[in-house]
Amino acid sequence: MTDIPDQRAPLAAAYQPADVEQSHYERWVAAGYFGADAESDRPPFCIVIPPPNVTGSLHVGHALDHTIQDALVRRRRMQGFETLWLPGMDHAGIATQNVVERQLAAEGVSRHDLGRETFVERVWQWKAESGGTILGQMRRLGDSVDWSRERFTMDEGLSRAVLTIFKRLYDDGLIYRAERIINWCPRCLTALSDIEVEHTEDEGELVSIRYGEGETSIVVATTRAETMLGDTAVAVHPSDERYRHLVGREVELPLTGRRIPIVADEHVDPAFGSGAVKMTPAHDPNDFEIGQRHGLPALTIMDERAVVTAHGPYQGLDRYEARPAIVAALRAQGRVVAQRRPYLHAVGHCSRCKTAVEPRLSLQWFVKVEPLARAAGDAVRDGRVRLEPADFAKRYFSWVDNMHDWCISRQLWWGHRIPVWYGPDGEVVCVGADEEPPGDSAGGWRQDEDVLDTWFSSALWPFSTLGWPDDTADLRRFYPNSVMVTGYDILFFWVARMMMFGLYAMDGVPPFDVVALHGMVRDQYGKKMSKSFGNVVDPLDWVERFGADATRFTLARGANPGADVPVSEEWCAGSRNFCNKLWNATRFALLNGATTAGELPSAEELSAVDRWVLSRLQHIIVEVDEQFDAYELAKVCDTLYHFAWDDVCDWYLELAKPVLAGGDAAAAQATRRVLGHVLDQLLRLLHPMIPFVTEELWTALTGGESLVVAAWPGPDKSYLDDAAEAELAVLQRVVTEVRRFRSDQGLKPGQRVAARLTGLGRAGIGGHEPLIRALARLDPPGDDFAATATLAVTGHIGVELDTRGAIDIAAERTRLAKDRAVAEREAAQCRAKLDNPAFVRNAPEAVVGKIRQRLAAAEADITRIGAALDALPA
RNA sequence: GGGCGCGUAGCUCAGCGGGAGAGCACCCGCCUUACAAGCGGGAGGUCGCUGGUUCGAAACCAGCCGCGCCCACCA
Numbered sequence: 001m002t003d004i005p006d007q008r009a010p011l012a013a014a015y016q017p018a019d020v021e022q023s024h025y026e027r028w029v030a031a032g033y034f035g036a037d038a039e040s041d042r043p044p045f046c047i048v049i050p051p052p053n054v055t056g057s058l059h060v061g062h063a064l065d066h067t068i069q070d071a072l073v074r075r076r077r078m079q080g081f082e083t084l085w086l087p088g089m090d091h092a093g094i095a096t097q098n099v100v101e102r103q104l105a106a107e108g109v110s111r112h113d114l115g116r117e118t119f120v121e122r123v124w125q126w127k128a129e130s131g132g133t134i135l136g137q138m139r140r141l142g143d144s145v146d147w148s149r150e151r152f153t154m155d156e157g158l159s160r161a162v163l164t165i166f167k168r169l170y171d172d173g174l175i176y177r178a179e180r181i182i183n184w185c186p187r188c189l190t191a192l193s194d195i196e197v198e199h200t201e202d203e204g205e206l207v208s209i210r211y212g213e214g215e216t217s218i219v220v221a222t223t224r225a226e227t228m229l230g231d232t233a234v235a236v237h238p239s240d241e242r243y244r245h246l247v248g249r250e251v252e253l254p255l256t257g258r259r260i261p262i263v264a265d266e267h268v269d270p271a272f273g274s275g276a277v278k279m280t281p282a283h284d285p286n287d288f289e290i291g292q293r294h295g296l297p298a299l300t301i302m303d304e305r306a307v308v309t310a311h312g313p314y315q316g317l318d319r320y321e322a323r324p325a326i327v328a329a330l331r332a333q334g335r336v337v338a339q340r341r342p343y344l345h346a347v348g349h350c351s352r353c354k355t356a357v358e359p360r361l362s363l364q365w366f367v368k369v370e371p372l373a374r375a376a377g378d379a380v381r382d383g384r385v386r387l388e389p390a391d392f393a394k395r396y397f398s399w400v401d402n403m404h405d406w407c408i409s410r411q412l413w414w415g416h417r418i419p420v421w422y423g424p425d426g427e428v429v430c431v432g433a434d435e436e437p438p439g440d441s442a443g444g445w446r447q448d449e450d451v452l453d454t455w456f457s458s459a460l461w462p463f464s465t466l467g468w469p470d471d472t473a474d475l476r477r478f479y480p481n482s483v484m485v486t487g488y489d490i491l492f493f494w495v496a497r498m499m500m501f502g503l504y505a506m507d508g509v510p511p512f513d514v515v516a517l518h519g520m521v522r523d524q525y526g527k528k529m530s531k532s533f534g535n536v537v538d539p540l541d542w543v544e545r546f547g548a549d550a551t552r553f554t555l556a557r558g559a560n561p562g563a564d565v566p567v568s569e570e571w572c573a574g575s576r577n578f579c580n581k582l583w584n585a586t587r588f589a590l591l592n593g594a595t596t597a598g599e600l601p602s603a604e605e606l607s608a609v610d611r612w613v614l615s616r617l618q619h620i621i622v623e624v625d626e627q628f629d630a631y632e633l634a635k636v637c638d639t640l641y642h643f644a645w646d647d648v649c650d651w652y653l654e655l656a657k658p659v660l661a662g663g664d665a666a667a668a669q670a671t672r673r674v675l676g677h678v679l680d681q682l683l684r685l686l687h688p689m690i691p692f693v694t695e696e697l698w699t700a701l702t703g704g705e706s707l708v709v710a711a712w713p714g715p716d717k718s719y720l721d722d723a724a725e726a727e728l729a730v731l732q733r734v735v736t737e738v739r740r741f742r743s744d745q746g747l748k749p750g751q752r753v754a755a756r757l758t759g760l761g762r763a764g765i766g767g768h769e770p771l772i773r774a775l776a777r778l779d780p781p782g783d784d785f786a787a788t789a790t791l792a793v794t795g796h797i798g799v800e801l802d803t804r805g806a807i808d809i810a811a812e813r814t815r816l817a818k819d820r821a822v823a824e825r826e827a828a829q830c831r832a833k834l835d836n837p838a839f840v841r842n843a844p845e846a847v848v849g850k851i852r853q854r855l856a857a858a859e860a861d862i863t864r865i866g867a868a869l870d871a872l873p874a
Numbered sequence: 875g876g877g878c879g880c881g882u883a884g885c886u887c888a889g890c891g892g893g894a895g896a897g898c899a900c901c902c903g904c905c906u907u908a909c910a911a912g913c914g915g916g917a918g919g920u921c922g923c924u925g926g927u928u929c930g931a932a933a934c935c936a937g938c939c940g941c942g943c944c945c946a947c948c949a
Binding site: 181199206269271273277279287394395489522524557558564571573579583586589591649650653736742748749838843 | 879896904906913943
């Protein structure tokens, strides 16, 4: 510390967040504090940011996610780790394409008017102009990311990673192309994976329709009457007696005149409806599967916009127009046997545009997930990856263990194009990174038109950002990542996929050691934030009004692992108040000559008050470290909040005041040093959560270069001091009792009262009498002292007060009686326990001892309160 | 339909086998020379219900009631 120039500047009188935040951030970046050095010999600590969408701007969920990450990273940096927090963005296939298409629509053109190449160029142009606003906003929050390593899922390096892993999976037979029923969005005109589909309970109509005539007629129920045009069978359960005679025969499909077979399949539930199901293999995943077993043809009767294409009067109708039309036609024929409305059933919707998904038979690319998902499950099962909190493992397993093959092709233009080429003679060639296409269009070769699911490239994020597939210094150093911090909502979407691809690409090494999950930000009533409800918090608005530190502290304070985080403006104001408290405490310290220069006196040289606060500090350091290690950020905040506010500000500073102002220069000097030390350490501990205000205060206090690179506190056991803590506990109790008396009696705080303190010596705190008098505002007894009230405090301590004419005797009597009742109840409880032989026999010695102590204390209280009551004038 | 989780002070939540806690809100009194974005004091809870295990249960077990979330190809 000696050779660092003294940067101490006078602290402004009032805390104004805006004055201290922005300039510090730019200074930190300029100083290179956030840059990681892959060649250093420090232990590595790496977090890659969950890449926000390039279309996005900072919302309060990001603010929570980033606050947690920044806190973890900043602490590790202070602990001497080589820390890398890597920023970047996701190209967000559908979302981004939709944004630009909407823009085009406003200009009256479609992407097809532009053509693929021009459209993609246009998206890049949009990205350059208005994409990534979130990155600038991250600076306002104070995110200590390494800007020199910023990545984008579509940049050159990451695209190479995509090609490389695609080729590898393809060659391993883990990527295949097949005609399957997939989730199709008729508005976005693309396939969707299972997780891009949201299910909601929708109101529909269950119509029972009679197929066939006379003896061979059979009733089926459906919510999607329009699909009957594509029916190619009716299925019943093999053991269903009602229909056994019909299996193998045919019925006439109404409206079409086609005859379709009746088949028997185990999958049919005989208890549902009539027990007979219409089979539409081209438009229902179940029916497709059953159809495969029975060799049923799949008849596609709708196009990609869900418009009916079947010949006949329904051709050209949208699915929602065709449905009632067909029901009406069937009713006219007397074939509608029953109609149940409303009928609630789950319907899938596109997670992007909320359009009802249409199951559609089409040729798509899939990842065979079984072996990958098993490995992803095992990595958690065998403890190589830890989920925090651990209860999420159950949900994780149930998902990875039951995953369907992953549809990765999207009929979009914005994204990584599938690197497969088709030749003139039916050749199919997968082209890896740095490889040339097998031929050109002149030779009859063409590349697959589709792009990859956005999550395909994000699944590579933990290693593609570090240079994979090349063997880079960053990759060697920072893979696996230390922690993945993210919301539980994308545990399946993203975390499971990073696990699958990380394990696959990196020879069985999982992408991170720990997944620290947090919840969703909610409003102060625990309600989900939504625009329509008007309870959405804009974090930048809070940064503006309360400061980035207050915003961060509010979020961190609610960040219980895996749990949702309620926030409100009032709480943010409370966090701002806390920062202000720190500001004022430091200001007071500086005004009173607090210092961090020179050796901290050893415990033997210090007063009990100084030893007490230092002892408390050691406990806090240990506690905070444990809480940090357990990702208990909310507890870290709570611990430090109370230590700072209660112990340091409310007690230590008040206790220090008389010492600092007193005549004992040596004692005052020691306290100045201790005060400087305590604030120094406290600011270090708080820095991960509230970096700006702590930086401002700490540099003013210590003259140090920056808290960002200052050392993280470690506990010093030589300052642990149970005796001092016990002494101060008694002192606090005495002062509190006197204050309570004064408040009860309506004595003005400024009103001096003469008092005699008894029993301090026996309690070992005789030396603290001046302090007690100062805090409780008690004058020494004069010549005419007359005790008119006696306070029974604790142990053997009593306070006799001369309150002639100032107190209400009746009120005092009531108060004491109440206290005595409490003590008596306490004593009775303890006695009951101790009188129970089973308790004494079975309870641990420490517990029994504690109860004995409580009983003794209660009995002493009863005695002293009795004496005090007796001493009251009649 | 399957799975997970939650019901503790007015609100939001900690506590998860041995004296019911915090923040905010509330009441009383204070501009006490770091801070009214503050200080001191206080009130407020059969810890969802019912049983069980235990010397001892807010905590562990079972059932019930009430919420919430995730997953899901029963038409």
